[in-house]
Amino acid sequence: MDNKKQNMKSILNYAIIALLSVASITSVSAQKFAHINSQLLMVEMPEMKSADAQIQTYQEGLMKKGQDMVQAFEAKYLAYAEQANKGELNKIEMQQKEGELGKEQQDIQAYEQEVQTLLAQKRQSLYKPLIDKVKIAIEQVGKEGDYTMIFESGSGVLVHAAESDDIMALVKAKIGM
Structure with a gap:
């Protein structure tokens, strides 16, 4: 027993x-897995094309001001060089002009750095709403499709995608594309 x-x-x-x-x-x-190339999606968005055009216009305006500064500097430098070569300036005047030109050159360099900062801020302000829109749409598709994980295929992190669904079309539909 x-x-x-x-x-x-x-x-x-x-x-x-x-x-x-x-x-x-x-x-x-x-478990369900999916993948999406969100960078490609963003490039295809009409809003991104509009944002890029706005950034381009903004950049051209900033560059125009920078070019004007450089042209003014070059004109002053050529005038200084001509006066110096002709012997029209005494030593004190030459030092004064060189100091002015040095300061102007520093101003141009500072403006170039400012342009980079301004462009980065402009990109951030225009791209952030688009990035948020895509992120929200991906999260919604993930919840609606019962996906356990969604991988970013555009970054090269995903090695193999055969076992996952490409949700690009679903996210495009979610954001109205």
């Missing part, structure tokens, strides 16, 4: 292990 109880316990233990194994396999196979 003890042998029968022992066999029954063993069978029961094996049954529990088998049941737990099937349950864990089922939960693993129920």
Whole structure:
């Protein structure tokens, strides 16, 4: 009789292990994975093209001011060089002109750095709403499609995408493209 109880316990233990194994396999196979190239999506968005055009116009305005500063500097430098070559300036006047030209050159360099900062701020202000829009749409598609994980395929992080769904079309529909 003890042998029968022992066999029954063993069978029961094996049954529990088998049941737990099937349950864990089922939960693993129920996971859904997807991928999207959000950079490509953003490039295709009409709003991105509009933002890029605004940035281009803004950059051209900033560059025009910088070019004007450089042209003014060059004209002053040429005038100084001509006066210096002709001997029209004494030593004190030459030092004064060189100081003015040096300051103007520093101003141009400072403006070039300011342009980079202003362009970065402009890009940030125009791109952030678009990035947020795409992020929200991806999250919505993820929830609606019951996806466990969505990978960014544009960054090169994803090595193999055969087992995942490309949700580009779903996200495009979500943002009205």
